[in-house]
Amino acid sequence: MxxxxxxxxxxxxxxxxxxxxxxxxxxxxxxxxxxxxxxxxxxxxxxxxxxxxxxxxxxxxxxxxxxxxxxxxxxxxxxxxxxxxxxxxxxxxxxxxxxNSLQRLMAALAEIFTPLIPAIIIGGLILGFRNVLEAVEFGALGGQTIVETSQFWSGVNAFLWLPGEAIFHFLPVGITWSVTRKMGTTQILGIVLGITLVSPQLLNAFGVQDILAGDVNQWDFGFFQLDMIGYQAQVIPAMMAGFLLAYLEKWLRKFIPEAISMIFVPLFALIPTVFVAHAVVGPIGWQLGIWLSQVVQWGLTGTFNWVFGFIFGGLYAPLVITGLHHMTNAIDLQLVADFDQTILWPMIALSNIAQGSAVLGIIWLHRGNEKEQQISIPAMISAYLGVTEPALFGINIKYVYPFVAGMIGSAFAGMTSVALNVASFNIGVGGLPGILSIIPEYWIGFLIAMAIAIVVPIVLVVVFEKNNILTKWENDHLPIPKLGN
Incomplete structure (x- = not known):
């Protein structure tokens, strides 16, 4: 030992x-x-x-x-x-x-979404599996879907919507809870606030046509009316409402005596927040979310979408280093809420693969370096499964050139993915398992992009090292066996 x-x-x-x-x-x-x-x-x-x-x-x-x-x-x-x-x-x-201030902001955003990621990933897999069951026609089944030919799988498909709906339609409950958790305020109040945003009493946020047609029930207060609209799957309204509740509760605790705080702090924090959430914060947050998703969707589907894909694919790994990548969770979820799919997330999975492939190139070139392989092999596996921090900090940034190789591979993979309109149901497992969350009609396009994310970084790592491009051997203390020139 x-x-x-x-x-x-x-x-x-x-x-x-x-x-x-x-x-x-x-x-x-x-x-x-x-x-x-x-x-x-x-x-x-x-x-x-x-x-x-x-x-x-x-x-x-x-x-x-x-x-x-x-x-x-x-x-x-x-x-x-x-x-x-x-x-x-x-x-x-x-x-x-x-x-710095930006890093603190990104850290706060990460602390809000990180606890939600396991559920969101599971939800993405559920949606992907349900789509295979109910939307993909198989030649072996006479051009029918699995649901159409099997009562058992039809039942499974219907049952799986129970957790699927709980995860995505009721996402605001998780967000408001997570905000109160991060802010150190009363978490059950965050849960209750989230429920009031998605209550069955409210018009489902997915009933957009009813909203536009004005067919909406209202709370009638006599001198004004308030539309009874829900915020199912909405991210920004839930975050804004959650922070309003947290800051209001903290402010009230400064003035309300401790002896009666258990009664009056929750009362005066929750009720006003619920009202303001539906009267002010919700509509504003909804509009901000629409604008944000429209801008991103325009970049992903416009004339020069391949340029957007190339830039985002290349820069995602640096975003991970800075922590700014956490903001993409909110954008992805907003895209799904507004367009029922996201073209952004597949590029994130491809970036994971590209950085993992860069590490694979290092493993091949430095085979025999047992100390380094204690880091590189687990880091590669982790990246291929969607977690790139060990690969980035343990290997790729340390040597620089594999990091750059991964960025280039991810850029071309992202460009290809966007050009082929590859989209996923939602956020899912990153890396190689990411294909499980891709809409089946785009599987071939994702596999092509995946091949680019695997091959290009490995080739570039070999080329860079053999030609001493971006290498820094004199600054590295590890004995690294190199291939001949």
Missing amino acids: ADFKQDAQELLDAIGGKENVNAVTHCATRMRFVLDDPSEADKDRIEDIPSVKGTFTQAGQFQVIIGNRVADFYNEFSAISGLEGVSKDDVKSAGKQNM
Whole structure:
């Protein structure tokens, strides 16, 4: 069994000592530090430590990759340093001191949507599977769909709409809950607020024609009326309402005595918010969402949509580094709400594949480098399954040229995807499994784009390294076997 005592002491010294550590914790594979002065951390010295497999900085945190034994390493580090660990939420909060205003905004957006992603991914898979059952005609079935030929699968198809509807039509409930969770206010009030936005009493937001025709029930207050319109699947109205509730609750707690706060804070926070959400915030948020989705859809379907696809495909990986990629969740969900599909999300899956393929190129070129492969192989698998941070921070950004190769491959794959109008039902599993969320009629186009995202980065990594393009061998301390020129 490995003894981490010496390595832990070396890490403590290399990060600037105990005095430089504001907070520390660990996750599944990494030590996560918030440093008072990040410049005091000697990255080269740290990466020379035998137990360390890489370092990177993200969201104001200095992260050191240890691997599956990170818990044992952390215990040794804690014993040597005398530093008590804190929760990951506390580390995130402390890390904000090293973030600028834009990074804080993106971190807040990420904290809202990250808890919702598992449900959204499952919902995307459900919609994709249901479409195969009810919309794809198979020659082996005489040109009929599976639902038309099997009562069992017809029942399965109908049953699966229960969770599908819960995830997407009632998405505002999850959003308002997540906002209150992130803001540290009363979460059940967020849930209740979300329910009031999608109540069965209200006209379903998908009944657009009824809304346009004016066939809408109203609350009649005598001197004014308020349309009873729901906000099913709407993202921006739910976010705006959630923040209104959270800030109102915080403001009320400053003035209402604690002895009666349990009664009057929820009352005076929830009821006014529900009213303002339907009278002001909802309509404004709905219109903002429509404008946003129309602009993006115009870029994705206009004359020069291939240019949009090339740019977005190429720049998505840098967006991941900055944290700005989290805003695409809201855009995707708004596109689905307005157009029943999204052309944007398939490019995200292709970017995952491209960065994973760049790592695969490195694995091939550097075969025999066992220490690097402890990072590169899991990073490649993770990227192919839709999570690119290990690939980006552990390998591609470190060497630069695989990162650029992945960007170029993603750019051409994105251009191809948009040019072929590849669309998905919704957000789904990224990377290679992403095809499960693609509308079946676009599978061939997605497979073509996928092939580009796999082949181009691998070829470019080999070309770049063999020709010393964008390489920085003199700055890298790892012994890397190279192919002959």
